[in-house]
Amino acid sequence: MAVVFRTCKSLSKNAIFTRGISSSLRLHSQKPPTPPEPLVNVDVDDKSGVAVVTLNRPPVNSLNTPLLSELKNIIKGLEDNKSRGMILTSSSETVFSAGLDLMEMYNAPKDKLSAFWTTLQSTWLALYRSSFPTVAAINGHAPAGGCLLSLSCEYRVMVGPKFSIGLNETQLGIVAPPWFVICMRDVLGHRQTEMALTSGRMFSAPEALKLGLIDAMVTNKAEAITEAQKFIAQFAKIPPLARKLTKESVRQEGIKYMEDNMIDDLQMFMDLVTQEKIQKGIGLYLASLKKK
Numbered sequence: 001m002a003v004v005f006r007t008c009k010s011l012s013k014n015a016i017f018t019r020g021i022s023s024s025l026r027l028h029s030q031k032p033p034t035p036p037e038p039l040v041n042v043d044v045d046d047k048s049g050v051a052v053v054t055l056n057r058p059p060v061n062s063l064n065t066p067l068l069s070e071l072k073n074i075i076k077g078l079e080d081n082k083s084r085g086m087i088l089t090s091s092s093e094t095v096f097s098a099g100l101d102l103m104e105m106y107n108a109p110k111d112k113l114s115a116f117w118t119t120l121q122s123t124w125l126a127l128y129r130s131s132f133p134t135v136a137a138i139n140g141h142a143p144a145g146g147c148l149l150s151l152s153c154e155y156r157v158m159v160g161p162k163f164s165i166g167l168n169e170t171q172l173g174i175v176a177p178p179w180f181v182i183c184m185r186d187v188l189g190h191r192q193t194e195m196a197l198t199s200g201r202m203f204s205a206p207e208a209l210k211l212g213l214i215d216a217m218v219t220n221k222a223e224a225i226t227e228a229q230k231f232i233a234q235f236a237k238i239p240p241l242a243r244k245l246t247k248e249s250v251r252q253e254g255i256k257y258m259e260d261n262m263i264d265d266l267q268m269f270m271d272l273v274t275q276e277k278i279q280k281g282i283g284l285y286l287a288s289l290k291k292k
């Protein structure tokens, strides 16, 4: 194959060779394929040093392993560059993130399932403990994993009133792991977290604002970004090291939980999600989404 490729390449710079079903070699003269769009975009403002990080996996930004991996690398890059802050948002007009990609959990081989969960764990930890200020500009629906990402930020501005947010896992027959619970409890307190999680309730933006699940409600994405920038600007005069250590101290429970329990947490996930009845439930839920 390598020899064939070299020989043919010399014929045309833009030639792409494919083997058909009959194994015959065909030559198409065409432009090289355009590279795929990044799953996550970063745009750093030169003046403020604040990064707008945009989830970009149409149609609903469901979180699969490649997207999570890209997000983690971006957060690490921002860490290395001593970022002044990060605003997490979405390129979709209606969905911030539909949460974990159910296709990653449905009929998946164990190695892929395990890679998916460990990538989620490490991405979450990178975001949750990031040294720089983080804001979620929630410009669409944010169920389950979408809500988790925003809860892991320090401040949430949501476009309302029509979008909804919440950890709806129980409605799907699955269980939010302890670190999801810690994230929600950090924000809502014990009582409201218990009420929200046991029912798997999704909240409209006005309801979320009343409850404290979000900090501000605006009417469009541009306003959400402006509010997010204002939140981050408050920290301009706070020494970054003092801020970082304080954030780590406040978030110690979640950080320590993940550091100490990564393997057990993975095992819990694998044990739960590979159960036949859970697989059946995910399959039915996926079918109901597609039927809509």
Ligand SMILES: CCCC/C=C\CC(=O)SCCNC(=O)CCNC(=O)[C@H](O)C(C)(C)COP(=O)(O)OP(=O)(O)OC[C@H]1O[C@@H](n2cnc3c(N)ncnc32)[C@H](O)[C@@H]1OP(=O)(O)O
Residues within 6 Å of the ligand: 059, 060, 062, 094, 095, 097, 098, 099, 100, 101, 102, 103, 141, 143, 144, 145, 146, 168, 169, 172, 174, 175, 176, 177, 269, 272, 273, 286, 289, 290, 291, 292
């Ligand atoms: C043990 C495990 C513990 C932790 C577990 C889970 C945490 C999770 O995050 S599980 C995921 C939970 N997510 C949801 O329940 C959200 C489901 N989606 C929706 O409610 C809607 O899609 C949403 C309101 C976000 C957007 O609505 P629409 O704009 O109307 O889009 P569609 O519903 O038509 O969806 C378009 C397309 O995307 C597929 N889709 C949607 N969500 C997911 C998902 N989470 N994973 C995979 N695929 C998803 C949907 O089926 C449609 O597919 P096609 O019909 O093939 O286009």
